[in-house]
Amino acid sequence: xxxxxxxxxxxxxxxxxxxxxxxxxxxxxxxxxxxxxxxxxxxxxxxxxxxxxxxxxxxxxxxxxxxxxxxxxxxxxxxxxxxxxxxxxxxxxxxxxxxxxxxxxxxxxxxxxxxxxxxxxxxxxxxxxxxxxxxxxxxxxxxxxxxxxxxxxxxxxxxxxxxxxxxxxxxxxxxxxxxxxxxxxxxxxxxxxxxxxxxxxxxxxxxxxxxxxxxxxxxxxxxxxxxxxxxxxxxxxxxxxxxxxxxxxxxxxxxxxxxxxxx
Amino acid sequence: xxxxxxxxxxxxxxxxxxxxxxxxxxxxxxxxxxxxxxxxxxxxxxxxxxxxxxxxxxxxxxxxxxxxxxxxxxxxxxxxxxxxxxxxxxxxxxxxxxxxxxxxxxxxxxxxxxxxxxxxxxxxxxxxxxxxxxxxxxxxxxxxxxxxxxx
Ligand SMILES: Cc1cc2nc3c(=O)[nH]c(=O)nc-3n(C[C@H](O)[C@H](O)[C@H](O)COP(=O)(O)OP(=O)(O)OC[C@H]3O[C@@H](n4cnc5c(N)ncnc54)[C@H](O)[C@@H]3O)c2cc1C
Ligand code: FES
Ligand code: FES
Numbered sequence: 001x002x003x004x005x006x007x008x009x010x011x012x013x014x015x016x017x018x019x020x021x022x023x024x025x026x027x028x029x030x031x032x033x034x035x036x037x038x039x040x041x042x043x044x045x046x047x048x049x050x051x052x053x054x055x056x057x058x059x060x061x062x063x064x065x066x067x068x069x070x071x072x073x074x075x076x077x078x079x080x081x082x083x084x085x086x087x088x089x090x091x092x093x094x095x096x097x098x099x100x101x102x103x104x105x106x107x108x109x110x111x112x113x114x115x116x117x118x119x120x121x122x123x124x125x126x127x128x129x130x131x132x133x134x135x136x137x138x139x140x141x142x143x144x145x146x147x148x149x150x151x152x153x154x155x156x157x158x159x160x161x162x163x164x165x166x167x168x169x170x171x172x173x174x175x176x177x178x179x180x181x182x183x184x185x186x187x188x189x190x191x192x193x194x195x196x197x198x199x200x201x202x203x204x205x206x207x208x209x210x211x212x213x214x215x216x217x218x219x220x221x222x223x224x225x226x227x228x229x230x231x232x233x234x235x236x237x238x239x240x241x242x243x244x245x246x247x248x249x250x251x252x253x254x255x256x257x258x259x260x261x262x263x
Numbered sequence: 264x265x266x267x268x269x270x271x272x273x274x275x276x277x278x279x280x281x282x283x284x285x286x287x288x289x290x291x292x293x294x295x296x297x298x299x300x301x302x303x304x305x306x307x308x309x310x311x312x313x314x315x316x317x318x319x320x321x322x323x324x325x326x327x328x329x330x331x332x333x334x335x336x337x338x339x340x341x342x343x344x345x346x347x348x349x350x351x352x353x354x355x356x357x358x359x360x361x362x363x364x365x366x367x368x369x370x371x372x373x374x375x376x377x378x379x380x381x382x383x384x385x386x387x388x389x390x391x392x393x394x395x396x397x398x399x400x401x402x403x404x405x406x407x408x409x410x411x412x413x414x
Contacts, residue, residue, distance in 0.1 A: 001302075007264055007281040007326045029324060033304045036284070036322040045282065049327055097390010099310045099317040099368065175305075175389050 002027075002038050004045035011050065013133050013152060019046045020150050028152060030068060031104035034112060053107070053154060056080060061161040067107025067153045071119070072098055074106070083158070084126055084185060085256070087165040091122035091183070096175050107153045113144055113201060116177045120144070121196035122167050124204060125183035127159040144201060163187045166255035168248050169197070172235060179236045182248035184256055189213050193220065195245055198230045208249065217253060221246035266329040270294060271338030279325050285311065286320035288328070289335060296336035296363045300392075307391035310364040310371075311335050317371040336363050339370055346370070346408050355404035357395035365391045369405055381406055 004027075010016035020026050023043040029035060030048065053068040058079035065074075071092040074080045081089050095101055095118055109119045110130060120140075128140035133152040140156075165185035169178040181196040191212040196202030205227050211219035230241040267276050268288065275292055286309050289297045300308030302321050309321040312334040336343055343366045350356045365388070372379060372387045379387065384405055393401060 001284075002282065004282040007324065009326065009329070029327075031322070032324055033319070033322045037303050042282075045324070047324065047327060093386065094389075096304065097307050097368075098371070098387055099307055099319050099364075099390055100304055100322075102316050102318050103304075103322055 002035060002040040002042055002045075004042040006044045007047065008044050009047045009050055013048075013051060013154065016046050016048050016051070017133050017152055019044055020152070030108040030111075031070070033100060033104045034108060048152065054105075058083070058161075061159060063158045063161065064155055065106050065158065066155045067105060067110075069106045071095055071101035071104045071106065071109070074119075075101070083161045084163045084165040087122045087125065087167045087183060087185070088119070088158070090167045091118045091169075091181075094118070094169060094171060094175065094178075106156065110140070110143075110156060111153050113148075115199045115201050116181075116197045117202065118167075118169060118178060118181055118196070121169075121181040121194050121202040122165075122183045123156070123158065124194040124196075124202050125165055125167075125185040125192045126163060129157040129159075131155050131157065141204075160185065160187065163192075164256055166252045168252045168255060170244055170248060177235065180241055180244050180248055182245070182252045184212075184249070184252040186212075186256060193224065193249065195224055195228055195249070198228060198241055198245070199233050199235075200229060200231060203228060212253065217250065220253075221249055224249050264326060266326060268325070268328045268330075269332045271334060272332075281326065283325040284321055285313075285318075285323040285325045285328055285333070288325040289320060289333070294335045294337055298360070298363055300361075300364070305392070306361075306364070307368060308361055308364040310367040310391070312367065312371060315371075315374065317368055334367075336367060339367075342370060346404075349408045350401070350404045353400055353404040353407065355396060355400040361391060361393040361395075365393065365401070369408070372405075373409060379409065384409070 025042050026044045027042045028046045053066040055066045056077045057064040074092050075089045129137050130143040131137050131154050163185040167183045169181040178197040183194045185192045191209040193205045193208040205224045207223035208220040224245045225242050230238045232238040298308050300306035304322045310317050311320045368391050
């Protein structure tokens with residue numbers, strides 16, 4: 001468990017950002033689920049729960065999701081449930097339990113850039129922009145590969161509500177971290193294929209996307225096995241993940257086909 | 264720091280350590296139904312409600328609860344006792360260690376999804392681990408309790 005000398009319930013983004021910069025150890029507190037497990041020695045814990053950053057605003061084909069929106073709100077919000085086949089709701093529903101998902105936040109999930117992230121896998125299959133208080137806006141894939149600098153993720157903007165999309169994951173037991181995650185989405189001829197928890201950070205597979213575009217599902221399955229890097233950890237070996245990747249892709253494509261067009 | 268937290272309807276106006284978690288606040292002021300299990304956001308044993316929503320008190324900063332209403336098992340005792348009797352009559356409880364968090368989750372489910380299907384109930388309660396029951400008897404008791412409209 002971390003320790004904190006002071007706890008700031010920030011009353012503005014400016015105050016929160018300034019507090020974060022004041023001391024190397026000052027740390028932002030979102031859902032606190034992950035932070036709780038660290039042994040950080042924090043001078044000021046900066047709480048952004050009072051800044052109204054938990055709203056979810058639909059605007060046509062776009063969703064603006066506040067960083068402090070809870071994962072459970074992605075399951076219950078009607079706009080999210082109806083967005084791109086409900087892929088975001090589906091992606092979070094196996095993360096621990098409801099009481100956990102009432103705490104853990106969208107901002108925390110994105111900021112952590114965790115390889116095991118269910119939500120990042122789904123967000124990469126749509127067009128997601130990350131909005132930072134200081135550094136401004138950038139596409140999610142750019143954010144995921146940028147060096148980490150202290151900032152505040154205020155919200156994300158997700159475009160692609162009319163995409164058809166599907167999400168699947170494999171877990172050894174319900175509520176455990178995923179062994180592997182997969183998301184696919186389609187708009188017209190434009191496919192997206194994302195594999196996550198490999199166990200590295202979620203990534204798209206371009207050759208699989210092109211193969212699905214030409215209707216060659218078997219080539220797409222081969223492409224995710226050949227082109228992406230897999231690794232082993234206590235949940236699964238590299239070879240097992242590589243094999244399962246093809247199976248999950250096939251399941252996701254089947255699921256997408258079964259759900260009918262949302263375009 | 265100073266906080267004002269309402270627990271089961273009673274206001275607690277207290278000075279707390281800055282990094283105190285809600286579970287420690289609640290236990291300090293006598294709400295011993297709130298138990299520590301994994302303490303790593305995994306088991307659901309420490310479940311309480313903040314503004315009627317189930318949360319993990321082991322991972323919820325007490326400072327954040329300032330100005331909010333917290334409900335523990337002690338605050339819903341009559342309702343919890345009815346469900347407890349259904350559990351006992353169906354052999355759904357063994358050592359009982361997981362019960363405080365489980366009961367809080369079941370009563371939250373009842374409020375959030377009236378008349379859930381078994382699949383919905385199973386999914387809602389997935390975050391409450393039990394090392395004894397094997398879950399089957401627990402689920403039977405939950406469905407019986409919800410279906411028969413025990414109040
Ligand atoms: C036991 C456990 C099991 C989990 N299982 C899964 C799983 O199966 N699948 C999955 O996808 N995820 C899983 N997670 C991760 C979880 O979903 C969240 O990603 C994680 O808890 C972080 O979210 P949080 O809101 O709790 O952030 P916190 O714990 O509060 O913060 C985490 C870090 O991110 C920083 N941060 C948070 N929000 C912001 C922001 N808006 N701007 C800048 N920095 C920020 C914090 O300073 C901190 O360093 C699990 C976590 C735990 C603890
Ligand atoms: S003690 Fe809080 S989740 Fe286990
Ligand atoms: S009855 Fe023993 S842990 Fe659930």
